[in-house]
Amino acid sequence: xxxxxxxxxxxxxxxxxxxxxxxxxxxxxxxxxxxxxxxxxxxxxxxxxxxxxxxxxxxxxxxxxxxxxxxxxxxxxxxxxxxxxxxxxxxxxxxxxxxxxxxxxxxxxxxxxxxxxxxxxxxxxxxxxxxxxxxxxxxxxxxxxxxxxxxxxxxxxxxxxxxxxxxxxxxxxxxxxxxxxxxxxxxxxxxxxxxxxxxxxxxxxxxxxxxxxxxxxxxxxxxxxxxxxxxxxxxxxxxxxxxxxxxxxxxxxxxxxxxxxxxxxxxxxxxxxxxxxxxxxxxxxxxxxxxxxxxxxxxxxxxxxxxxxxxxxxxxxxxxxxxxxxxxxxxxxxxxxxxxxxxxxxxxxxxxxxxxxxx
Amino acid sequence: xxxxxxxxxxxxxxxxxxxxxxxxxxxxxxxxxxxxxxxxxxxxxxxxxxxxxxxxxxxxxxxxxxxxxxxxxxxxxxxxxxxxxxxxxxxxxxxxxxxxxxxxxxxxxxxxxxxxxxxxxxxxxxxxxxxxxxxxxxxxxxxxxxxxxxxx
Numbered sequence: 001x002x003x004x005x006x007x008x009x010x011x012x013x014x015x016x017x018x019x020x021x022x023x024x025x026x027x028x029x030x031x032x033x034x035x036x037x038x039x040x041x042x043x044x045x046x047x048x049x050x051x052x053x054x055x056x057x058x059x060x061x062x063x064x065x066x067x068x069x070x071x072x073x074x075x076x077x078x079x080x081x082x083x084x085x086x087x088x089x090x091x092x093x094x095x096x097x098x099x100x101x102x103x104x105x106x107x108x109x110x111x112x113x114x115x116x117x118x119x120x121x122x123x124x125x126x127x128x129x130x131x132x133x134x135x136x137x138x139x140x141x142x143x144x145x146x147x148x149x150x151x152x153x154x155x156x157x158x159x160x161x162x163x164x165x166x167x168x169x170x171x172x173x174x175x176x177x178x179x180x181x182x183x184x185x186x187x188x189x190x191x192x193x194x195x196x197x198x199x200x201x202x203x204x205x206x207x208x209x210x211x212x213x214x215x216x217x218x219x220x221x222x223x224x225x226x227x228x229x230x231x232x233x234x235x236x237x238x239x240x241x242x243x244x245x246x247x248x249x250x251x252x253x254x255x256x257x258x259x260x261x262x263x264x265x266x267x268x269x270x271x272x273x274x275x276x277x278x279x280x281x282x283x284x285x286x287x288x289x290x291x292x293x294x295x296x297x298x299x300x301x302x303x304x305x306x307x308x309x310x311x312x313x314x315x316x317x318x319x320x321x322x323x324x325x326x327x328x329x330x331x332x333x334x335x336x337x338x339x340x341x342x343x344x345x346x347x348x349x350x351x352x353x354x355x356x357x358x359x
Numbered sequence: 360x361x362x363x364x365x366x367x368x369x370x371x372x373x374x375x376x377x378x379x380x381x382x383x384x385x386x387x388x389x390x391x392x393x394x395x396x397x398x399x400x401x402x403x404x405x406x407x408x409x410x411x412x413x414x415x416x417x418x419x420x421x422x423x424x425x426x427x428x429x430x431x432x433x434x435x436x437x438x439x440x441x442x443x444x445x446x447x448x449x450x451x452x453x454x455x456x457x458x459x460x461x462x463x464x465x466x467x468x469x470x471x472x473x474x475x476x477x478x479x480x481x482x483x484x485x486x487x488x489x490x491x492x493x494x495x496x497x498x499x500x501x502x503x504x505x506x507x508x509x510x511x
Contacts, residue, residue, distance in 0.1 A: 099499050108388070109485075128499070192481060302378035302394070306479070309376075310385060310392045314485040320387055321374035328376035328383075 019100050020120030024134045026097035027085070027141040031057060034087035034094035044076040045069050046272020047163075048172050048218050048228035053080035054159075057087035057094070060147040064155045067255045068231045071268040082166050084140035084159065088147050096130060096143050110161070111317040121165045123317035126151045133165040140166065152258035156233040157216050163230065164316045172220045172228065173326050176312040179212035179227045179278075180204040185356050186212055186227040186278035188219070189286060189339075190308040196286035196341050198234060200348055207349035209356075211266050212278065219280065221326065225334050226277035232266045282355050283308065283331055286339040294347035295340045296355065301328075304336035365411040366438075366447040373446050377404070384446050390483035393446065398423075399474035402434060406441065409450055423471045433473030440476050 038058035043066060045052045053076070056062045065086070066073070089095050105113045106124065115122035115132070122132040129144030140162045144150060154160075164174040178189040178201040189197040198214055205211035215235060218228035234252070237260055252264035285299055285307040309327045313319040337355060341348060368375065375384035382395040382403050395403050398419065405415045416434060420427040441447045 096499060108390075130499075300378070300381070302381035302383055305376060305378065305383055306392065306394065309383070310390075310479070310482045311485070313385065313387065314390055314482045320371060324374045324376055324385060328378070332378070 019114050020134070023097075023100055023115070023122060023132060024120055024137070024139070024141075026100075027132055027143070030094055030097050030143070031085040031087055031141065034058065034092035035085075037094060038087075038092040042076060043069075044074055044078065044080070045072040046074045046078070046274070047072050047230060048167060048170075048220070048273060048277060049275025050081040050167070050170065051078045051272075052082045052084070052166075054084045054086060057085070058091040060088045060091040061086050061142075061144070061150075064147065064150060065158045067263075067265060068156060068158050068233050070265075071232045071270045072229060072272050073270075074272040080138075082138050082140060084142060084162060086142040088144050090146040090148075107317075109314065109317040109319075116318045118165075118318075121161075121318055123161045125161070126154055131159065131161045133162050135165070135169055138166070152235060152256060152261050152263055155256055155258075156235045156263045157231050160216065160315070161317050163218075164319065167218055168323070171222060172218050173323060173330075174230070174312070174316065175217055175219050175308060175327065176215065176315055177217050177219075177283075177308060178214050179217040179229075180209045180352065181212055181227070181278050181281075182209050182353070182356050182359060184278055185281050187281055187352060187355055188217065188227060188283045188308070190283055190304065190311075191285050191287070192307075192311045194288075195307075196288045196339075198236065199288075199345075200284075200286045200339065200341065200352065202234070203345055203348045204352050205266075207353070209349065209353065210268070212268070214266065218277075219330060220277065221330050221333060225280035225330060227280050228277040229268065229273055232268045234264045234266055235261050236264060237261045280330075280334055281357065282335045282337055284337050284339050284352065284355065286341055289340045289342055292340075292342045294342040294344065294351050296337050296351050297340070299336040299338040301331045301336055303338075304331045365409045365414070365450045366406045366441075367409055367450045368407045369445050369448045375403075375407070375446075386445060389445070390480070390485060391444065392479050392482065393444070394477040394479070395474070396477075397474070398433070398472050399437065399476060402437060402474045403441070403446075406438070406447055412438070419471065425471045430471050433471055437474040437476065444476070444478070 034057035040055055040057055041062055042053060042055045054065060101112050101114055107113050110124040112122045119135040125131055127144055127149040131142050133140045142159060178197045179186050180201050181187060189200055191197050201211050201214055212229050216230055218230050220226050255263045255265050283304050285304055305328055309324055313323050372388045373384060373386050375382055380396060382400045385392040401419060402415055405418060416427045416430040419430045
């Protein structure tokens with residue numbers, strides 16, 4: 001059977017209401033079979049103050065997730081706010097249930113239209129796996145045929161859609177941005193790929209700032225704008241500049257490669273994060289000028305929004321007007337700056353550091 | 360350009376946010392997003408509220424201190440572009456319009472700069488980041504080997 005991606009939205013509230021519980025029940029049954037076949041292993045994390053418990057059937061997926069989230073791991077005694085069951089078919093021998101959708105239900109960003117509005121969300125991953133989340137029971141599922149199919153992007157940012165759905169319900173939003181800071185203060189670095197945000201973050205890290213996030217971070221607006229750590233990975237391509245800090249004790253651990261990129265683990269302060277996060281002091285939009293002095297100048301909120309919001313929502317299945325409204329409110333609540341990256345990388349960190357409160 | 364029952368934003372495919380002096384509209388289906396400033400933002404706000412062409416040109420003519428025909432001439436191609444890009448759709452006959460947004464203070468410049476739509480397409484590739492084109496016998500998509508590309 002071959003399906004096309006075209007087609008008009010075909011979901012309806014009635015269909016979703018019926019299909020959601022059926023999908024969740026089928027995934028529960030499949031996971032239980034996988035767990036019986038391969039045994040289980042649980043890892044617990046505290047992310048933005050929420051306890052996230054990941055239960056793996058077999059060992060195939062655990063190491064990838066632990067690489068990306070490791071510094072947020074806590075002991076397993078706390079009651080979870082979110083439980084996710086994960087398995088793969090290759091190591092457990094358990095296939096997923098029959099898919100309760102048609103090819104015409106598949107939309108952009110891996111979206112499965114009958115499950116794009118909740119309370120049961122589901123989307124396909126880049127590797128052809130499934131992420132599903134039941135908002136009512138705070139239970140999630142992740143399945144993939146074979147762990148080796150996971151792309152370098154998924155290994156660096158596992159469970160992206162799941163975290164987006166879960167945290168959004170708690171007023172915490174996943175954004176495509178890097179984050180650096182000092183103490184309890186943080187700056188977001190936003191912009192599309194190639195804009196210089198990873199380079200800026202790595203230069204800041206080499207100068208002694210904390211590198212909270214490289215590709216994706218969590219943000220919240222209340223009680224005050226804050227950044228929360230999520231993945232501790234950085235994905236760099238061959239055109240990325242030499243890693244600042246290499247050779248002086250700051251070498252980053254490599255965690256894999258693929259698609260011409262190498263995945264590095266960011267050393268971060270270990271331990272789960274509470275809900276207060278790091279105070280978000282400003283949003284910075286780097287732009288590579290490549291010559292002249294590195295400089296910082298105020299940026300209108302609309303331009304900051306254009307740097308942050310589209311590249312965020314176009315990566316997250318189901319993200320739409322509500323996500324855009326939250327991001328708009330965020331950029332209106334903090335100072336925004338353009339960072340023009342000149343010819344001397346040594347000027348970058350000092351320009352960024354100047355936007356943080358004095359140590 | 361004919362006057363009709365007015366227009367509305369093409370929701371849920373399109374969302375927009377208003378800032379001081381600029382509206383950013385996002386087409387969630389195509390991956391394009393848009394910047395509208397000045398008269399473009401003014402026109403869009405009125406059209407998004409369901410105003411008819413006559414209402415839009417009337418309000419803008421008064422605000423800018425020009426004749427309605429001067430506004431109409433500049434507004435017509437802009438409206439066509441908004442419809443072509445799928446940002447606005449004609450409002451169904453009989454649909455109730457929203458109250459028009461408050462008119463900002465009169466500029467009385469004696470001129471009307473034709474509204475302009477600035478389009479950005481650099482995010483469209485993200486919507487194509489999908490190696491999934493075929494579905495197997497159980498209804499599950501197959502990953503097409505080598506078809507994967509990654510977000511930056």
